[in-house]
Amino acid sequence: MTKINKAACIGGGVIGGAWAARFVLAGIDVAIFDPHPEAERIIGEVMANAERAYGMLTMAPLPPKGKLTFVKSIEEAVQGADWIQESVPERVDLKRDVITQIDAAADPKALIGSSTSGIMPTDLQRDMKHPERMFVAHPYNPVYLLPLAELVGGEKTAKATLEDARDKLATIGMKGVIIKKEIEAFVGDRLLEAVWREGLWLIKDDICDTETLDDVIRYSFGIRWAQMGMFETYRIAGGEAGMRHFLAQFGPCLSWPWTKLMDVVDLDDELVNKIADQSDAQSGARGIRELERIRDQNLVGIMHALKAGDDGRGWGAGKLLSEFEDHLWANAKKPQADLGEARPLKILDTKVSAAWVDYNGHMTEHRYLQVFGDTSDGVLRLIGVDLEYVRDGHSYYTVETHIRNLGEARLGDALYSTCQILSSDEKRLHIFSTIYNAETRQAVATAEQMMLHVDSKAGKAVPAPAHVLDRLKAITEAHAKLPAPEGVGRHVGQKR
Ligand SMILES: NC(=O)C1=CN([C@@H]2O[C@H](COP(=O)(O)OP(=O)(O)OC[C@H]3O[C@@H](n4cnc5c(N)ncnc54)[C@H](O)[C@@H]3O)[C@@H](O)[C@H]2O)C=CC1
Numbered sequence: 001m002t003k004i005n006k007a008a009c010i011g012g013g014v015i016g017g018a019w020a021a022r023f024v025l026a027g028i029d030v031a032i033f034d035p036h037p038e039a040e041r042i043i044g045e046v047m048a049n050a051e052r053a054y055g056m057l058t059m060a061p062l063p064p065k066g067k068l069t070f071v072k073s074i075e076e077a078v079q080g081a082d083w084i085q086e087s088v089p090e091r092v093d094l095k096r097d098v099i100t101q102i103d104a105a106a107d108p109k110a111l112i113g114s115s116t117s118g119i120m121p122t123d124l125q126r127d128m129k130h131p132e133r134m135f136v137a138h139p140y141n142p143v144y145l146l147p148l149a150e151l152v153g154g155e156k157t158a159k160a161t162l163e164d165a166r167d168k169l170a171t172i173g174m175k176g177v178i179i180k181k182e183i184e185a186f187v188g189d190r191l192l193e194a195v196w197r198e199g200l201w202l203i204k205d206d207i208c209d210t211e212t213l214d215d216v217i218r219y220s221f222g223i224r225w226a227q228m229g230m231f232e233t234y235r236i237a238g239g240e241a242g243m244r245h246f247l248a249q250f251g252p253c254l255s256w257p258w259t260k261l262m263d264v265v266d267l268d269d270e271l272v273n274k275i276a277d278q279s280d281a282q283s284g285a286r287g288i289r290e291l292e293r294i295r296d297q298n299l300v301g302i303m304h305a306l307k308a309g310d311d312g313r314g315w316g317a318g319k320l321l322s323e324f325e326d327h328l329w330a331n332a333k334k335p336q337a338d339l340g341e342a343r344p345l346k347i348l349d350t351k352v353s354a355a356w357v358d359y360n361g362h363m364t365e366h367r368y369l370q371v372f373g374d375t376s377d378g379v380l381r382l383i384g385v386d387l388e389y390v391r392d393g394h395s396y397y398t399v400e401t402h403i404r405n406l407g408e409a410r411l412g413d414a415l416y417s418t419c420q421i422l423s424s425d426e427k428r429l430h431i432f433s434t435i436y437n438a439e440t441r442q443a444v445a446t447a448e449q450m451m452l453h454v455d456s457k458a459g460k461a462v463p464a465p466a467h468v469l470d471r472l473k474a475i476t477e478a479h480a481k482l483p484a485p486e487g488v489g490r491h492v493g494q495k496r
């Protein structure tokens with residue numbers, strides 16, 4: 001996969017700031033130009049929310065963060081960048097001028113994406129010297145979490161540019177969808193504008209208030225859309241006769257008509273005040289950053305649910321997340337543990353994220369199992385049991401776990417884990433892992449686990465191959481020189 005080496009963000013507001021966060025968290029250096037006097041503070045706040053969201057989103061090893069640099073001009077920002085993202089306000093004259101400046105200063109091969117929500121790329125590339133590398137990459141807010149970008153070429157955009165952009169986006173966890181024909185507002189905003197237009201009429205005509213309207217979406221088709229979109233959902237709604245029956249039953253309603261789609265509501269002062277007041281009553285008690293954090297946590301939860309969809313194979317945005325995680329693991333620095341060293345292996349560094357904390361204000365119990373599970377996965381990778389090995393039909397399954405909770409882990413605490421191999425043979429692997437608080441170095445929890453090497457297709461324990469056993473033996477022999485950790489073999493019970 002071709003990757004992005006250095007990015008430039010021109011405009012760092014709601015969208016440009018979140019693009020910057022997406023790049024930086026994918027390990028890419030970003031130069032950002034935005035003349036707003038408070039750009040650094042605003043982008044800093046977006047970055048903080050994005051980092052918090054990624055802490056919840058994935059346990060896969062993110063690369064070291066890219067460097068974010070604020071610069072004083074477009075020319076400075078684009079130096080050395082191979083992906084330049086324009087996210088200035090939605091005005092065709094301003095965007096065209098900015099894109100023409102980018103074009104003049106950038107490497108002629110650098111890709112130039114515009115975040116425009118609806119302006120045709122042909123209008124934006126008009127004055128460029130190298131228009132073939134310019135396209136629309138229309139993202140969705142928040143860009144650091146929502147993975148889609150609509151890729152739209154103008155009359156002068158090369159086909160290869162769109163394909164290159166799609167491949168590069170995959171390396172930062174995004175799905176680039178190439179739109180076949182250039183059209184104002186592309187696909188997503190065509191749909192969203194139609195719904196928004198209806199919503200404005202429903203408020204103006206006093207059919208409902210903003211909160212009721214939002215409830216109608218979020219308790220019903222909003223959840224449905226996140227997983228199957230429109231046409232797959234309606235196929236199911238057609239019952240066993242599928243889409244043809246659905247069209248026959250509901251097609252005629254289009255001409256009754258139920259909607260006011262082509263009438264543009266007059267956003268006069270009265271309606272603006274009405275909507276703004278209702279919105280204040282609905283959400284005004286919380287600040288924007290707080291609402292963003294609530295939104296992000298919910299989005300992460302939805303993506304996690306989708307990752308488990310289709311019987312664990314993953315579905316939609318969850319499947320994409322899973323593929324991105326595979327990519328992160330494949331590119332992660334391989335653990336450099338000396339297999340012959342007589343000390344527990346240091347496996348994992350992590351942090352207690354907001355989604356891990358329960359009503360007692362500390363890390364909830366199943367998250368300990370998650371960290372121990374990730375620790376044993378880390379040990380397995382060290383002995384050659386990686387995703388490829390698992391795909392080839394063999395793995396280790398855990399058959400017994402005993403966790404002891406020794407201390408509290410609170411929101412934001414940095415943790416690390418170690419693992420000591422207690423014993424191993426052809427099929428069995430007996431381990432003892434410990435989670436430590438990285439600051440105090442105190443043990444927070446321990447887990448003793450037994451794993452079995454299995455043929456996953458046959459569903460039974462089988463001996464591991466020689467190359468795995470050789471590595472395992474080296475660690476087991478080295479760890480045999482260590483004292484048995486405190487707590488090994490403990491059972492649950494009271495002294496009588
Ligand atoms: N807000 C949203 O939900 C979405 C917006 N977009 C698109 O993203 C683009 C940016 O929109 P937002 O981020 O919402 O706007 P915004 O108003 O939050 O940010 C625009 C930023 O551009 C900066 N700016 C103005 N002139 C500039 C120049 N000459 N050079 C560099 N920076 C300049 C401003 O200081 C501001 O920080 C628009 O094209 C919009 O259609 C796309 C998807 C969603």
Ligand SMILES: C[N+](C)(C)CC(=O)CC(=O)[O-]
Nearest residue numbers: 117139140141188189192
């Ligand atoms: C309102 N908007 C047109 C700027 C919205 C978008 O372009 C996409 C989104 O994030 O909803």
